[in-house]
Amino acid sequence: MRFFDEIKTGGLADPSTLQGALFFAGVFAFLAWFIGRTLRIAVQRMLARDKHDHFDLMAVKFLAKLTRYAVYVFAIAAYAHFVPALSGLGAASLTSIGMISLIVGFAAQNTLGNLIAGLSLLLYRPFKLGDRLQITAPTGLETGTVEGLTLGYTLLRTDDNRRVVVPNSLMASQTSINLTGNDPRVVCSVPIGISYEADIDQARAILLDLGGKHPKAMQVCGCPLTQLGATGVVLSLDVWCADALTAITLKCDLLEQATKRFAREGIGHPLPQTCVVLRDDRSPAHQPAGPPTGVNTPWHAGVDSGSMKRDETLTPARPDGTPPPA
Numbered sequence: 669m670r671f672f673d674e675i676k677t678g679g680l681a682d683p684s685t686l687q688g689a690l691f692f693a694g695v696f697a698f699l700a701w702f703i704g705r706t707l708r709i710a711v712q713r714m715l716a717r718d719k720h721d722h723f724d725l726m727a728v729k730f731l732a733k734l735t736r737y738a739v740y741v742f743a744i745a746a747y748a749h750f751v752p753a754l755s756g757l758g759a760a761s762l763t764s765i766g767m768i769s770l771i772v773g774f775a776a777q778n779t780l781g782n783l784i785a786g787l788s789l790l791l792y793r794p795f796k797l798g799d800r801l802q803i804t805a806p807t808g809l810e811t812g813t814v815e816g817l818t819l820g821y822t823l824l825r826t827d828d829n830r831r832v833v834v835p836n837s838l839m840a841s842q843t844s845i846n847l848t849g850n851d852p853r854v855v856c857s858v859p860i861g862i863s864y865e866a867d868i869d870q871a872r873a874i875l876l877d878l879g880g881k882h883p884k885a886m887q888v889c890g891c892p893l894t895q896l897g898a899t900g901v902v903l904s905l906d907v908w909c910a911d912a913l914t915a916i917t918l919k920c921d922l923l924e925q926a927t928k929r930f931a932r933e934g935i936g937h938p939l940p941q942t943c944v945v946l947r948d949d950r951s952p953a954h955q956p957a958g959p960p961t962g963v964n965t966p967w968h969a970g971v972d973s974g975s976m977k978r979d980e981t982l983t984p985a986r987p988d989g990t991p992p993p994a
Contacts, residue, residue, distance in 0.1 A: 683751045692750060700743035704736040726797045726817050727790045733819060778837070782820040785836035789817060795846050800912050802845035805832060811847070847912040855889065856915035858905040858922045861897065863936040868893065868901065871935050875905045878925050884909055884918045900938025
């Protein structure tokens with residue numbers, strides 16, 4: 669009943685009282701929430717009606733979120749000026765508020781830097797939603813699809829369904845490769861090694877035939893020899909395909925088909941080889957004095973590094989195995 673009495677007497681309309689301050693706090697909070705929700709629904713309906721991509725989806729979402737936050741900040745500032753107690757406190761503590769603002773600014777410089785970097789990404793538009801990018805992350809080179817641009821971060825989804833979160837300041841400063849752009853076509857390079865004994869012309873003809881018959885290959889560029897290895901050579905089959913995702917599937921298919929076809933045609937792959945050399949480094953004092961038993965050709969201790977060598981100038985041994993007379 670007291671609440672209705674306050675309404676009748678106009679106590680809630682006076683922001684200088686506690687009841688009035690709380691009442692107007694609720695009013696300002698409701699207005700900020702209502703304006704923000706209306707703006708979000710309007711943006712969603714506008715994007716749903718855009719069938720021909722007239723609007724940049726990433727820019728519209730970023731600016732809509734920035735506007736909603738600006739509405740909340742404006743509501744708080746308007747409420748502080750509307751309530752006399754808060755307005756007087758702000759005027760009396762202007763110096764303290766300035767110091768606090770300076771401290772908060774230093775503490776939030778990374779956040780403000782990400783916000784400004786996000787605006788620069790919208791202005792220069794090096795990528796848009798749905799583009800595939802290659803970036804350098806702590807885990808190495810990452811490739812993913814742009815899912816969103818928030819006020820502080822850029823979100824990428826990798827092919828194995830991981831989410832890479834990159835600060836906007838880092839996204840704006842580092843070098844990134846846009847694999848989509850205006851022309852999504854890419855060249856798929858498939859390196860395949862063969863042994864030195866294999867016929868290079870036959871292997872190249874097989875690879876060109878496989879690339880030309882594959883349904884996902886748009887055009888075969890060539891199959892040059894690109895590397896001479898320790899055990900074989902490398903042929904690189906270059907094929908145009910529709911996009912980067914298709915290139916991954918095409919490369920796996922061609923590698924499997926080439927391996928099976930080479931096995932049927934008798935074309936060998938380069939296999940690692942190891943040459944083992946055995947040496948007898950024992951000193952002459954530890955070597956046997958006479959020739960081995962049962963050996964017809966006499967042996968003696970060699971001069972070089974104490975190795976056992978056969979003497980081609982000596983007279984052949986007797987049939988019973990005893991050495992010939994001196």
